Amino acid sequence: xxxxxxxxxxxxxxxxxxxxxxxxxxxxxxxxxxxxxxxxxxxxxxxxxxxxxxxxxxxxxxxxxxxxxxxxxxxxxxxxxxxxxxxxxxxxxxxxxxxxxxxxxxxxxxxxxxxxxxxxxxxxxxxxxxxxxxxxxxxxxxxxxxxxxxxxxxxxxx
Amino acid sequence: xxxxxxxxxxxxxxxxxxxxxxxxxxxxxxxxxxxxxxxxxxxxxxxxxxxxxxxxxxxxxxxxxxxxxxxxxxxxxxxxxxxxxxxxxxxxxxxxxxxxxxxxxxxxxxxxxxxxxxxxxxxxxxxxxxxxxxxxxxxxxxxxxxxxxxxxxxxxxxxxxxxxxxxxxxxxxxxxxxxxxxxxxxxxxxxxxxxxxxxxxxxxxxxxxxxxxxxxxxxxxxxxxxxxxxxxxxxxxxxxxxxxxxxxxxxxxxxxxxxxxxxxxxxxxxxxxxxxxxxxxxxxxxxxxxxxxxxxxxxxxxxxxxxxxxxxxxxxxxxxxxxxxxxxxxxxxxxxxxxxxxxxxxxxxxxxxxxxxxxxxxxxxxxxxxxxxxxxxxxxxxxxxxxxxxxxxxxxxxxxxxxxxxxxxxxxxxxx
Ligand code: FES
Ligand SMILES: [Fe+2]
Numbered sequence: 001x002x003x004x005x006x007x008x009x010x011x012x013x014x015x016x017x018x019x020x021x022x023x024x025x026x027x028x029x030x031x032x033x034x035x036x037x038x039x040x041x042x043x044x045x046x047x048x049x050x051x052x053x054x055x056x057x058x059x060x061x062x063x064x065x066x067x068x069x070x071x072x073x074x075x076x077x078x079x080x081x082x083x084x085x086x087x088x089x090x091x092x093x094x095x096x097x098x099x100x101x102x103x104x105x106x107x108x109x110x111x112x113x114x115x116x117x118x119x120x121x122x123x124x125x126x127x128x129x130x131x132x133x134x135x136x137x138x139x140x141x142x143x144x145x146x147x148x149x150x151x152x153x154x155x156x157x158x
Numbered sequence: 159x160x161x162x163x164x165x166x167x168x169x170x171x172x173x174x175x176x177x178x179x180x181x182x183x184x185x186x187x188x189x190x191x192x193x194x195x196x197x198x199x200x201x202x203x204x205x206x207x208x209x210x211x212x213x214x215x216x217x218x219x220x221x222x223x224x225x226x227x228x229x230x231x232x233x234x235x236x237x238x239x240x241x242x243x244x245x246x247x248x249x250x251x252x253x254x255x256x257x258x259x260x261x262x263x264x265x266x267x268x269x270x271x272x273x274x275x276x277x278x279x280x281x282x283x284x285x286x287x288x289x290x291x292x293x294x295x296x297x298x299x300x301x302x303x304x305x306x307x308x309x310x311x312x313x314x315x316x317x318x319x320x321x322x323x324x325x326x327x328x329x330x331x332x333x334x335x336x337x338x339x340x341x342x343x344x345x346x347x348x349x350x351x352x353x354x355x356x357x358x359x360x361x362x363x364x365x366x367x368x369x370x371x372x373x374x375x376x377x378x379x380x381x382x383x384x385x386x387x388x389x390x391x392x393x394x395x396x397x398x399x400x401x402x403x404x405x406x407x408x409x410x411x412x413x414x415x416x417x418x419x420x421x422x423x424x425x426x427x428x429x430x431x432x433x434x435x436x437x438x439x440x441x442x443x444x445x446x447x448x449x450x451x452x453x454x455x456x457x458x459x460x461x462x463x464x465x466x467x468x469x470x471x472x473x474x475x476x477x478x479x480x481x482x483x484x485x486x487x488x489x490x491x492x493x494x495x496x497x498x499x500x501x502x503x504x505x506x507x508x509x510x511x512x513x514x515x516x517x518x519x520x521x522x523x524x525x526x527x528x529x530x531x532x533x534x535x536x537x538x539x540x541x542x543x544x545x546x547x548x549x550x551x552x553x554x555x556x557x558x559x560x561x562x563x564x565x566x567x568x569x570x571x572x573x574x
Contacts, residue, residue: 040504042341042343042344042502043248043341043342047341050491050494051339051340051494052340052341052494053340053341053342053343053478053479053480053494053497053498053502054498055343055502055503055504056498056504057495057498058499062499065371065374065375065499065506066506068374069370069371069374069506072369072370072373072374073370074369074370075370075371075509075510076367076370076510076513076514077509077510077512077513114520115348115516116348148248149344150344150345150346150475151343151344151345151346151502151503152345152346152347152503153345153347153503153504153509153512153513153516154503154504154509155503155504155509155510155513158504
């Protein structure tokens with residue numbers, strides 16, 4: 001059985017979403033484990049990231065670089081930052097593997113910036129790990145519904 | 159009223175309407191995009207007979223195919239019956255295309271193979287119809303180019319000195335071939351295509367636009383474009399331009415330094431290159447890959463290949479993929495990883511370039527001062543040993559070369 005209590009998964013996903021929406025870069029980065037993988041495929045959901053282009057394919061060290069860049073205040077594609085809010089829904093646990101729970105959820109995200117309002121949506125897969133009293137994120141894959149189309153700049157945390 | 163391009167394009171400034179006027183955009187499609195040589199893709203994307211992939215030349219939906227006898231061709235994606243798309247999948251393998259509307263079928267070289275209920279046409283093989291073909295297709299170092307003009311300069315003539323830069327990229331492969339097999343990111347920007355082209359070899363912006371990532375990674379790239387840099391901006395003629403960083407790489411004299419790594423990290427690759435090139439290997443490994451903008455839409459930034467596709471006067475899609483070198487798996491993993499980190503909608507470099515294109519486009523809605531200035535470095539240009547105009551690393555020499563060629567094409571087009 002899942003080492004996570006009922007409701008814990010949703011609470012974690014909502015918190016992760018809020019930290020990203022509110023550009024709480026340190027808070028968001030602190031969610032990740034050392035073996036983290038943050039992946040946004042391009043061209044479809046199952047394209048091999050080791051041989052094909054991805055929108056984002058970050059290991060832990062690249063997540064750190066990405067966050068550090070955002071925190072300079074001169075990451076112009078997020079300075080000024082986008083205003084955004086996302087809804088998370090249709091949460092399902094798809095696997096329990098030792099201390100890890102793999103969950104999936106749909107999201108709808110509305111992004112507003114001077115360019116205009118952009119609607120982003122997709123399904124994300126999360127690998128959540130119980131670490132002492134806390135839950136950490138070991139893996140997040142975000143499959144955009146329009147991953148095969150031309151995308152606008154997406155420099156915020158998705 | 160006809161546009162007087164010689165008034166809008168002057169040696170040291172260009173008029174803002176060139177980026178915002180829809181009628182100028184319409185003329186550009188005819189006089190540049192459907193006339194000169196435009197890069198569509200690479201032969202490695204259709205490696206096997208029957209392979210096909212959908213591409214674009216501006217608004218033209220084009221299918222790049224590989225026929226049974228190995229020829230690469232470009233078909234227009236429009237049924238000869240009533241104009242439906244004949245190919246909906248982005249890529250695949252098939253010897254024929256079947257239009258879903260009324261079932262006409264075509265060979266992947268464009269000939270009409272058949273149509274259902276043929277008595278309505280008096281029997282089989284009665285129609286002299288087929289898919290449209292791009293009139294001229296030619297290939298250089300595997301890059302596939304299209305020209306919608308039946309006549310005009312050859313691809314070799316169009317590429318001119320830029321051909322040498324494609325050679326320089328290909329020779330980084332131990333087998334002498336580039337492969338573009340990593341798929342394309344497609345990045346949409348609300349900006350006129352020329353803002354992207356001009357930015358590609360603008361050495362003035364990196365320190366500012368990319369300072370955020372240079373500072374957190376300790377990247378030496380910014381310094382290559384500083385006021386102290388010995389790198390040059392070169393007008394290669396034909397609208398092509400490059401940032402030639404070799405003077406800086408030669409000064410550092412570190413094999414693989416151009417790629418931000420050392421030979422110890424990629425020992426198999428370096429060994430293969432030395433075995434192949436002997437003494438010349440040092441020069442190749444030190445000088446690395448080009449940073450070149452090939453008019454009007456192919457941009458190679460060392461490890462990444464971009465094609466630019468204008469979709470409206472104020473909207474452009476920039477396609478990008480990682481350079482992959484045939485016979486160099488050790489390099490290819492690193493090339494892909496660095497490229498993914500840098501380019502596309504979330505790239506640590508290109509997301510910020512694209513933000514600048516978009517702000518640039520919005521800025522030009524203001525009515526004054528009307529002009530964009532391109533005079534930087536005019537007073538310190540030189541002619542190099544091969545007769546090309548060069549400026550300092552952060553001068554606007556490349557832009558001036560672009561505009562001279564653009565103006566020629568737009569004026570000739572009007573005269574036709
Ligand atoms: S439009 Fe293609 S078969 Fe009719
Ligand atoms: Fe840039």
